[in-house]
Amino acid sequence: MTAEEALLEEVRGLAAAVPDPEMPMVNLEDLGILRGVARDAEGTVTVTITPTYSGCPAMDAIRANIRERLAEHGHTRVRVRTELAPAWSTDRITAEGRRKLAEHGIAPPTGAAPAPGAALVPLSVRCPRCGAFTTRELSRFGSTACRALYVCESCREPFDHVKPL
Amino acid sequence: MNERGANAAATDTATIAYVLRLGDDALIASHRLGELVSRAPQLEEDVALANIALDLLGQARSLLTCAGRMEEQLTGVLRTEDDLAYLRDEQQFTNCRLVELPNTDFAHTIARQLLFSGYAFELYAALRDSADDTLAGIAGKAVKELSYHRDHAARWTVRLGDGTRESRERMKAGLDAAWPYTDELFAADQVTRSVSEAGTGVDPARLRPAWEEFLAQALSDAGLDWPETAPITGPGGMGGRDGVHTEAFGYLLAEMQHLHRSHPGAAW
Numbered sequence A: 001m002t003a004e005e006a007l008l009e010e011v012r013g014l015a016a017a018v019p020d021p022e023m024p025m026v027n028l029e030d031l032g033i034l035r036g037v038a039r040d041a042e043g044t045v046t047v048t049i050t051p052t053y054s055g056c057p058a059m060d061a062i063r064a065n066i067r068e069r070l071a072e073h074g075h076t077r078v079r080v081r082t083e084l085a086p087a088w089s090t091d092r093i094t095a096e097g098r099r100k101l102a103e104h105g106i107a108p109p110t111g112a113a114p115a116p117g118a119a120l121v122p123l124s125v126r127c128p129r130c131g132a133f134t135t136r137e138l139s140r141f142g143s144t145a146c147r148a149l150y151v152c153e154s155c156r157e158p159f160d161h162v163k164p165l
Numbered sequence B: 001m002n003e004r005g006a007n008a009a010a011t012d013t014a015t016i017a018y019v020l021r022l023g024d025d026a027l028i029a030s031h032r033l034g035e036l037v038s039r040a041p042q043l044e045e046d047v048a049l050a051n052i053a054l055d056l057l058g059q060a061r062s063l064l065t066c067a068g069r070m071e072e073q074l075t076g077v078l079r080t081e082d083d084l085a086y087l088r089d090e091q092q093f094t095n096c097r098l099v100e101l102p103n104t105d106f107a108h109t110i111a112r113q114l115l116f117s118g119y120a121f122e123l124y125a126a127l128r129d130s131a132d133d134t135l136a137g138i139a140g141k142a143v144k145e146l147s148y149h150r151d152h153a154a155r156w157t158v159r160l161g162d163g164t165r166e167s168r169e170r171m172k173a174g175l176d177a178a179w180p181y182t183d184e185l186f187a188a189d190q191v192t193r194s195v196s197e198a199g200t201g202v203d204p205a206r207l208r209p210a211w212e213e214f215l216a217q218a219l220s221d222a223g224l225d226w227p228e229t230a231p232i233t234g235p236g237g238m239g240g241r242d243g244v245h246t247e248a249f250g251y252l253l254a255e256m257q258h259l260h261r262s263h264p265g266a267a268w
């Protein structure tokens, strides 16, 4: 591994571990929103990320947190670039990310992301507390853009579900 | 990037005007929904409308930023998303009049959302193939979000239309009030002709059959008739795309722009 490769790997690791501001149990790697890192001839590091939703209010915080984390490790010439295409999908959330979400009471997305325009019929969502599949959608729009509000008919607890996108 | 890719398109005034229209549509639609935060009929609905408004605001930011940068390549002067949102006057906004219609009651809001998000969904589905890479990228995200928005409006249309006599009358009144402003969505002009020829935009008439199909399904599920109110145009047959707006728009802009104009550069 060259020094350059080692540096990029270090930067990637640092950026990947930045927690999501709204769901701090998962990081940028888990959510699949880290697109890559590069360094130009002048030594400026560019970290490329993609938003989950167009209006995701966490993006500014994520950009600031990446810069802060990298600065703590001596990388001060850092640019965070936002890339829209290809559009993010919940399919990009890693297996590890899904496990962490469920562990913290948020049901991960079920099945593959629907094609735009396809009927938005949610598959059975498993209650992250008791494991029952007898759950019901209360509202398709929850506490953040990416979540829907569900309730479990078995244990009666409400919970958030990361809806397929 | 192909020959008619982003750079070639960027120097074309029609494309700039086109992207600005889309940005204005999203911005004003977002602002109208934002007015309902803390005023929706139930908590879940408050959250839903706010989320939809936020998606639209995100789309508006991307589109206005894109229009500003394209314009800069042509004129050498950059207008940021904030310059475009807060420092233009009424006649310089080219959003369709549909999105500026007042909320009036919840059924009016749902009717406006049904008609607009049904249209915007078809638009962004088509724009994923735009010859402009930036616009295609914005469309690729927006279409997924609009898919949820139009579904939200269609479900409420059924609940209200197929609900009580009162809710049905209100839903019908909401549709009748918004319907006269729908022709404008599909009207061709110099700008749309130019962008559809260049492959950066689409001929709006092309979107109409799929929009009508979506609408026919929603209305039939709700047991509602096709609205029949006659189209309303502004003076000289002009409308929102020409900078001619409804009376309600001036009040909307005054509220939206007041803070920024009174305290330039305010941040918190």
Ligand SMILES: [Zn+2]
Pocket: A127, A128, A129, A130, A131, A132, A152, A153, A154, A155, A156, A157
């Ligand atoms: Zn349960």
